Amino acid sequence: MNPKKLARREMLERCIVRGLLVGGAASSHQQLLAMWQQSEAQAAKPTPTEVLGPFFKKGAPNEKNLRKAGAPGFPLRVAGKVYNTRGERVQGAQVDMWQADHQGRYDVQGYSYRTKLTVEGEAEYTLETIMPGHYSDRPAQHIHYMISAPGHRTLITQIYFATDPWFEGNPDKNYGKRGLVGNRELVRPVTLFEEGTPRAAVNFDIVLEKA
Ligand SMILES: [Fe+2]
CATH class of the missing domain: 1.10.720 (Transcription Termination Factor Rho, Rna-binding Domain; Chain A, Domain 1)
Structure with a gap:
């Protein structure tokens, strides 16, 4: 460009x-x-990959707000854009996102805290959710992603949160602790804003490779 x-x-x-x-x-x-x-x-670098994990479930609804009124957990907005490795926005991506609830539990019966977003227009996505909880197998808070788009390789990845106590205030030093997080880039800065109630916000742009 x-x-x-x-x-x-x-x-x-x-x-x-x-x-x-x-x-x-x-x-x-x-x-x-x-x-x-x-x-x-x-x-220009494709987004690093991460493991799929055992909790992916097909068929999630296209739901931009996973936070039900009055549900416990700290409100979180995750947003980003989908690019290719030439810095151009990718149209028509589908973004599966799934995470644990505030107590670190996945909904394996239904689709709580699961969505499959269709990314249109400016290739931007926004999801209203909550901060995921910790669970013992993978004790760093994270949200799973699977992104597919016509003509591109499907990307499976995760985001982590720089504010997570797991990183002990220093994600640069501690991101590799116990081999949990494969890439520092996936530990995202968290900002706070207020829109009615205080909320956390994380940006996560995605870069896809051509198929
Ligand atoms: Fe997980």
């Missing part, structure tokens, strides 16, 4: 989303361009 054609706003957005720039920080155009180029180099 030609940087001259890229709007400053999108450059800023990508740098913030990828954790290169703290929101609101003033940067010269040169600094921003350098960060954007770094960001593009990252974007």
